[in-house]
Amino acid sequence: MSEKPRSFQGIILALQNYWAAQGCAVLQPYDMEVGAGTFHPATTLRALGSNAWAAAYVQPSRRPTDGRYGENPNRLQHYYQYQVIIKPSPPDLQALYLGSLQAIGIDAALHDIRFVEDDWESPTLGAWGLGWEVWCDGMEVSQFTYFQQVGGHDCHPVSGELTYGLERLAMYVLNVDHVMDMPFNDPQSPIPLSYGDVFLQTEQEYARWNFDTADTDTLLQHFKDAEAECARILEQPAVDPKTGKTIIMAHPAYDQAIKASHLFNLLDARGVISVTERQAYIGRVRTLAKACADAFVKTAAGGAAA
Amino acid sequence: MPDLLIELFSEEIPARMQSKAADDLKRLVTDGLVAAGLTYAGAAGFATPRRLALSVEGLLAESKPVREDRKGPKVGAPAQAVTGFARGAGVAVDALEVRSDKKGEVYFAVIEKPGRSAAEIVAEVLEATLRNFPWPKSMRWGSGSLRWVRPLHAIICILSDEAGAAVVPLDIDGIKAGADTQGHRFLSPGVITVTGFEDYEAKLKRAHVYLRATERAELIWADASNQAFAQGLELVEDRGLLAEVAGLVEWPVVLLGKIDEAYLDLPPEVLQTSMREHQKFFSVREKSGRIVQFVTVANTETADHGATILAGNQKVLSARLADAKFFWENDLRVAKAGMQPWLDALENVTFHNKLGSQRDLVGRIEALAREIAPLVGADADVAAQAARIAKADLSSEMVYEFPELQGLMGRYYATEAGQPDAVAAAAQEHYAPLGPSDDVPTAPVSVAVSLAEKIDKLAGFWAIDEKPTGSKDPFALRRAALGVIRVVLENDLSLKLLQFISGASPRDDDAGQTQNSGLDLLSFFHDRLKVYLKDQGIRHDVIDACLAMPGSDDLTLLVKRARALSETLQTDDGQNLIQGFKRANNILTQAEAKDGVEYSYGADVKFAEAPAEKALFSALDAAEAKIAPAMEAEDFTTAMAAMADLRGPIDAFFTDVQVNADSEILRRNRLNLLSRIRSTCLRVADLAQIEG
Numbered sequence: 001m002s003e004k005p006r007s008f009q010g011i012i013l014a015l016q017n018y019w020a021a022q023g024c025a026v027l028q029p030y031d032m033e034v035g036a037g038t039f040h041p042a043t044t045l046r047a048l049g050s051n052a053w054a055a056a057y058v059q060p061s062r063r064p065t066d067g068r069y070g071e072n073p074n075r076l077q078h079y080y081q082y083q084v085i086i087k088p089s090p091p092d093l094q095a096l097y098l099g100s101l102q103a104i105g106i107d108a109a110l111h112d113i114r115f116v117e118d119d120w121e122s123p124t125l126g127a128w129g130l131g132w133e134v135w136c137d138g139m140e141v142s143q144f145t146y147f148q149q150v151g152g153h154d155c156h157p158v159s160g161e162l163t164y165g166l167e168r169l170a171m172y173v174l175n176v177d178h179v180m181d182m183p184f185n186d187p188q189s190p191i192p193l194s195y196g197d198v199f200l201q202t203e204q205e206y207a208r209w210n211f212d213t214a215d216t217d218t219l220l221q222h223f224k225d226a227e228a229e230c231a232r233i234l235e236q237p238a239v240d241p242k243t244g245k246t247i248i249m250a251h252p253a254y255d256q257a258i259k260a261s262h263l264f265n266l267l268d269a270r271g272v273i274s275v276t277e278r279q280a281y282i283g284r285v286r287t288l289a290k291a292c293a294d295a296f297v298k299t300a301a302g303g304a305a306a
Numbered sequence: 307m308p309d310l311l312i313e314l315f316s317e318e319i320p321a322r323m324q325s326k327a328a329d330d331l332k333r334l335v336t337d338g339l340v341a342a343g344l345t346y347a348g349a350a351g352f353a354t355p356r357r358l359a360l361s362v363e364g365l366l367a368e369s370k371p372v373r374e375d376r377k378g379p380k381v382g383a384p385a386q387a388v389t390g391f392a393r394g395a396g397v398a399v400d401a402l403e404v405r406s407d408k409k410g411e412v413y414f415a416v417i418e419k420p421g422r423s424a425a426e427i428v429a430e431v432l433e434a435t436l437r438n439f440p441w442p443k444s445m446r447w448g449s450g451s452l453r454w455v456r457p458l459h460a461i462i463c464i465l466s467d468e469a470g471a472a473v474v475p476l477d478i479d480g481i482k483a484g485a486d487t488q489g490h491r492f493l494s495p496g497v498i499t500v501t502g503f504e505d506y507e508a509k510l511k512r513a514h515v516y517l518r519a520t521e522r523a524e525l526i527w528a529d530a531s532n533q534a535f536a537q538g539l540e541l542v543e544d545r546g547l548l549a550e551v552a553g554l555v556e557w558p559v560v561l562l563g564k565i566d567e568a569y570l571d572l573p574p575e576v577l578q579t580s581m582r583e584h585q586k587f588f589s590v591r592e593k594s595g596r597i598v599q600f601v602t603v604a605n606t607e608t609a610d611h612g613a614t615i616l617a618g619n620q621k622v623l624s625a626r627l628a629d630a631k632f633f634w635e636n637d638l639r640v641a642k643a644g645m646q647p648w649l650d651a652l653e654n655v656t657f658h659n660k661l662g663s664q665r666d667l668v669g670r671i672e673a674l675a676r677e678i679a680p681l682v683g684a685d686a687d688v689a690a691q692a693a694r695i696a697k698a699d700l701s702s703e704m705v706y707e708f709p710e711l712q713g714l715m716g717r718y719y720a721t722e723a724g725q726p727d728a729v730a731a732a733a734q735e736h737y738a739p740l741g742p743s744d745d746v747p748t749a750p751v752s753v754a755v756s757l758a759e760k761i762d763k764l765a766g767f768w769a770i771d772e773k774p775t776g777s778k779d780p781f782a783l784r785r786a787a788l789g790v791i792r793v794v795l796e797n798d799l800s801l802k803l804l805q806f807i808s809g810a811s812p813r814d815d816d817a818g819q820t821q822n823s824g825l826d827l828l829s830f831f832h833d834r835l836k837v838y839l840k841d842q843g844i845r846h847d848v849i850d851a852c853l854a855m856p857g858s859d860d861l862t863l864l865v866k867r868a869r870a871l872s873e874t875l876q877t878d879d880g881q882n883l884i885q886g887f888k889r890a891n892n893i894l895t896q897a898e899a900k901d902g903v904e905y906s907y908g909a910d911v912k913f914a915e916a917p918a919e920k921a922l923f924s925a926l927d928a929a930e931a932k933i934a935p936a937m938e939a940e941d942f943t944t945a946m947a948a949m950a951d952l953r954g955p956i957d958a959f960f961t962d963v964q965v966n967a968d969s970e971i972l973r974r975n976r977l978n979l980l981s982r983i984r985s986t987c988l989r990v991a992d993l994a995q996i997e998g
Contacts (some may be wrong), residue, residue: 039376074625088448091459094317108492112604112615114554115355117320119443130445130456132318137618138585138602146447146457157449275655292591 004105007183011104011170015082018103019056019243022096024084030066033262036061037083037163040217041254044281044289045296046085046171047304053087058166062262064210064269070196070203073178074168078188078199082164087158089146093201097144099161105173107201110139120145124261124285126152126293129161140288141169151293167195196234210269219270223263223281230256230288235297250296257288307347308424309515310362311434311503313462315487315759317356319455321553323442324353324691325519327455330440330465331360332532332550338431341367344424352517354556355605357487358519365465379410389415424465424949429476429483433461436478445756462487465537466502477805489513489555494605514557523552529560530601534590539599544582551586553576555605561616562590563600569627570598572634573718579708585623632849633703640702641719648701655700660770667762668697670810674758674806682757683799683872684728692732695720698783699733712846713737728752739789745790756793757801760786765807768827787834804828804859828859837863844872847997854992863940870942871991879950886956887993889982892963906985909978913971918955919979925955926982933989940988949990956983 005011020026030040037059038044046053059081067077068242084100086093094115108114115132120143122128133147141162147155167179180196233253239249242297264281269275273281296302312335319327332351339346339362347364381404392399393417402413405862408649437452444453461485463474476483485872486497487506494513500506507517512620516522527548533962534541552558565577574589577597581587590599602619604612640647652664672693679689699705699716706824716733725733735752735761738744747756763786767773807824832853837844852858852867874975876882898904912922931949965976987993 035892036482073628091448091457108606110610110614111618112606112608112612113492114605115318116554117322118317130443137615138587139618139622139624146445148445157444158444160447172621177621186582274656 005089005170006174006188007186008166008170009185011173012082012166014104015100015164016056016058018100019084022054022099024054024056024086027055029057029059030258032258033062034059035063035265036262038127038161039261040083040124041251043083043085043159043161044127044150045254045293045302046162047127047147047155048297049299049301050157051071051303052157053085053086053159056082056084059083062265064206064265067207067210067269069207070180070200074171075204076167076179076199077210079167080166082162082166083224084162085159087155087159093160093162094144097134097142098176100162101141104169106136109124109279110208115144118143123282124148124264125289126177126279126286129155131161134192136172138189138284139168139172141172146196151296152290153297154292157180171212187232204304210266212270214270216267216270216272219263223267226256226259226263227284227288230254230260230291234291238298245272248295248299249290250299250302253295254289254292257285257292262286289306307364307365308359308467309467309502310346310365311462311464311466311500311506312360312362312427313487313506314358314395314436314454314458315356315460315462316454316458317360317456317510318357319353319358319553321355321550323335324553327358327439327441328353328360328519329403329640330360331435334435334439335431336362338434339427340471342422342427342431344427347380353519353553354515354522355519355554356491356556357897359462359506367467368421368423369427371421372849372855374417374419375405376415376417378413378415381413381657383413383833389413395595404914410592413693416801425472427472428463428465428474430472432461432483433478437440452481452663452782460487462486462500464500464502464747471501475609483859489515490606494891497921513862516556516558517986521542522558523548523553524549526558526560526603529558530562530588530603534599534601535561537590537599539590540590541601542578542591542597544588547582547586547588551603555603556587557605557607559604559607559612561602561604561612561619563616563620563623564600564938565600566619566620566624566627569631571625572598572627573714574628575711575714576630576634576704576708578629581623581625583708583710584617584626587619587623589741596639604769610854610897611844629707630704637702637704637715637719638722640767641722643723643784645695645698645719645723648698648806649695652697658766661766662774664697664700668694670762671755671758674762675754676805678757678801679750682750682753682797682799684754688726688728689732692729692736692751693758695723695725695729696733696736696755696759696985702794732756737925741785742788746793748797753793757790757806760793761803761806762788764790764827764830765824766825768830770808773830781849783830784834788838789829791835791838791861794867797864800860801906802857802859803861804830831861832858835864839865839868844868845994845997848872848875851991851993851995853886854995866940867991873943874946874950875996879953880946881952882957883950884985884993884996886953886960887983887987889960891994894977894980894984897966905974905977907978910983913975915972916963918958919976920978921985922955922959925952926979926986934988937989945990949987952986953981 005014012162016026027042040059041058042055044163060078061081063079066075069073076117083303114135116135118131118133120131127150128236129145129147133140134142134144149155149159171179171182179201180194182195184193184195184198229255233249236249238246238248265284298304328351332349336346336349346362348634349362352359376395379387387457389399392402392415397415397417402415404411405414441455444455446453447457457480461481461483462485463476464471464485465728466473471485473485474483475936486499489498489510498509498513500509510517531541562895574597578589581589581600584634588601589597590601591597601850622811639754652668655664657667657687658830672690675689675693699712699719701935702715702719704715717730720730720733723887728749730794731749732752732755735747736755739746747753764783767781767783772781804824807827836849838848840846847866848871851871854862855867857863894905914923915919929948929952933945967976
């Protein structure tokens with residue numbers, strides 16, 4: 001085991017190295033606003049179809065309703081998830097996962113690590129799976145899921161998905177009580193930076209915008225636009241008239257579904273969605289996600305015969 | 307007589323499913339063995355987070371051979387039929403026997419099934435059990451198609467006797483049965499090979515796994531109680547949590563920790579709920595009831611005796627409680643200012659899309675509580691105020707986070723808002739009773755709001771035709787009806803339900819429909835009442851006999867009547883009176899049908915001849931004189947006793963007097979006398995409904 005990480009980025013790097021050594025393709029974050037690492041097409045879309053797949057990546061995630069102006073020691077509207085997805089799920093996935101905890105300095109001989117039932121469901125993605133939340137000394141440090149269905153499609157083979165809440169995990173490993181106090185880079189660096197140095201101001205700015213300033217009419221219009229564009233993309237004929245090739249545009253359509261999902265989250269944070277409407281909006285996003293999944297399984301990456 | 311040991315070793319099985327899964331494994335395997343002809347002496351199922359296990363003792367080594375004589379077509383039937391029969395029976399045509407039957411010569415197939423070895427049968431039964439296991443939720447993993455609760459890794463399936471142990475050959479989707487398992491994930495990594503159940507349980511214990519859930523639970527409870535006691539504290543009993551925690555550990559290690567001072571002022575229910583729901587901690591309290599510490603149960607032993615684990619748990623708890631405190635303090639600000647923003651916010655919360663928002667609901671409850679209040683001894687204005695704020699806490703942050711604290715938080719916040727105690731109490735108590743063992747409210751204001759809430763709910767769902775059907779009762783309407791019944795009866799309230807259930811309906815556009823749905827709902831109440839009273843030993847036919855009487859929407863009155871009747875029927879006089887009544891009623895009904903008249907003129911004593919006849923006249927006079935005022939005073943016991951007194955005179959009458967006398971005058975007078983028996987008894991209850 002290498003030296004115990006001393007900073008937030010040290011933990012990220014340790015995870016990157018560990019999963020790279022296990023043979024995962026280390027991808028970069030998806031360049032869109034998402035609520036969780038699962039939304040990255042490397043998970044949502046690649047969990048579909050029969051092709052084998054193994055990827056790991058950091059995903060910046062946004063949950064507007066969780067904003068606390070940087071004051072709450074644990075809650076942020078923008079945070080990082082570390083995501084691992086392997087298809088088919090290997091028989092030793094639990095052992096591999098425990099190895100990753102060891103790699104970031106959580107020694108199973110000293111800590112109490114438990115797999116506690118927590119079935120995962122994403123109504124917006126039309127997805128569900130069975131698994132656990134992993135507890136370390138009573139704290140949830142990861143979500144561990146065997147995908148059973150995504151976008152309304154049965155997963156076969158089944159993907160194993162690991163999601164680490166990086167801030168919480170790092171705070172625990174680094175023994176920090178407030179997220180903003182956590183060392184972002186090595187505290188011995190010439191210019192040591194804390195998490196607060198990097199993110200306190202943005203937490204305040206976004207909290208204000210998310211809760212009070214974002215223009216709801218504009219957001220609503222953007223939601224409708226994304227919904228319409230998604231449908232329009234998927235209506236295009238499979239064969240591109242310009243190149244004469246079959247190009248199903250599953251990813252561009254899925255981008256619009258991601259957009260719609262995030263816009264819904266923003267509208268929710270602005271408090272303009274009633275309980276009854278909520279279900280309807282979630283249903284609309286799910287319809288988009290399912291349509292994208294339907295399109296993706298017709299592509300080569302989705303396992304369709306060439 | 308071999309013994310069988312099965313273990314299904316998997317990734318972590320959800321705690322809530324373990325106990326039933328152990329039972330299911332035992333049931334499915336033993337049923338399968340018995341069905342295949344293998345009897346056994348005893349069996350027991352076990353579960354830990356990572357394994358289901360089954361021990362079957364004293365199994366037959368092989369099933370007995372079975373011989374079946376199967377009857378086929380007649381001799382001379384078409385050849386096709388004969389060959390078809392032979393094929394179906396699995397014997398050659400030459401092997402068919404010809405036997406004589408009543409109808410002539412018939413083919414018989416003699417099918418011999420040899421006995422099968424236990425191993426063969428066990429393999430077959432275990433595979434069928436695995437493939438059809440009734441998990442509440444199951445999953446696939448990897449590239450396979452087998453379903454299990456979580457990935458299944460290994461199977462032990464061994465038969466052992468004096469000669470030794472043998473693995474039952476079995477391969478399910480690539481998982482081969484063997485004699486190997488693993489102990490504790492962290493404390494005893496590595497493979498264990500076992501030879502039978504005793505060896506298995508002992509080796510598991512050495513490998514830091516307690517196989518029995520009861521043993522784990524007892525260890526946890528004993529150790530936690532002792533540690534709390536040593537600090538002069540007391541562990542708060544929580545059996546549900548104990549069972550769950552016992553399903554989360556293979557090697558329980560109890561750790562007692564302190565709650566940060568900063569959070570000790572939170573309401574104890576908030577502390578307990580937060581610790582229980584999120585952290586699965588037990589609460590530990592002082593003698594005064596104040597919760598000050600917690601117990602967490604780890605699944606491992608460490609070199610630092612759990613210090614790191616406890617510190618981590620304490621830290622997580624502090625973060626949780628910091629959240630709870632944040633909610634509590636935010637909520638207190640709203641509460642102290644009068645809670646108006648919460649009341650306004652109820653407008654945006656849908657109660658049911660056909661029944662409007664929570665705010666609409668509150669409006670209806672308020673109106674209804676005002677009406678009910680004077681009948682239950684509550685001040686109408688106070689009850690209305692209590693109804694108005696009863697749902698305010700649904701908008702609070704604490705209830706959003708912990709829905710199970712609804713009502714309780716309402717009470718705290720109403721108190722903070724300066725509401726009178728009766729109003730604050732109603733915010734909590736109007737939900738009661740939540741289950742058959744839950745106490746009913748007794749404070750008048752709470753009673754008024756509790757009844758208003760439940761009656762409105764029932765009337766509302768009845769009006770939109772969302773009634774419970776079969777096992778489906780998504781809005782818990784049976785519970786609501788039972789709640790009304792218990793609140794009314796246990797508080798001895800006199801309420802005419804019909805007045806409220808037809809008035810509470812939000813859709814009064816169609817008076818006729820409202821009335822019908824009111825009567826339908828009343829009969830739903832009566833059905834629930836029958837179930838409720840059955841548990842108290844009052845038969846349904848007794849209630850039916852009382853339902854026919856006026857005022858059956860007054861449940862207290864109805865039950866008083868039913869109890870009195872039930873008690874009367876338990877006496878010798880009462881039981882015989884029923885026979886007498888039925889005899890009188892039968893004779894009368896037949897005569898009325900035959901003669902085409904109704905004998906209700908009133909019998910005249912001057913035509914009475916026999917002493918028994920005269921005696922019956924005076925007995926009826928006496929009974930009626932007692933029954934009328936007693937019924938007026940709703941003193942059913944006295945009325946029923948007076949009725950039961952008729953037993954002797956009626957019996958004597960039937961013994962000594964012939965109703966169908968030769969004299970038409972005498973006959974008519976006697977039929978009219980029977981009619982008096984009937985009408986007198988029917989004033990008390992419809993005895994014709996009584997069975998037997």
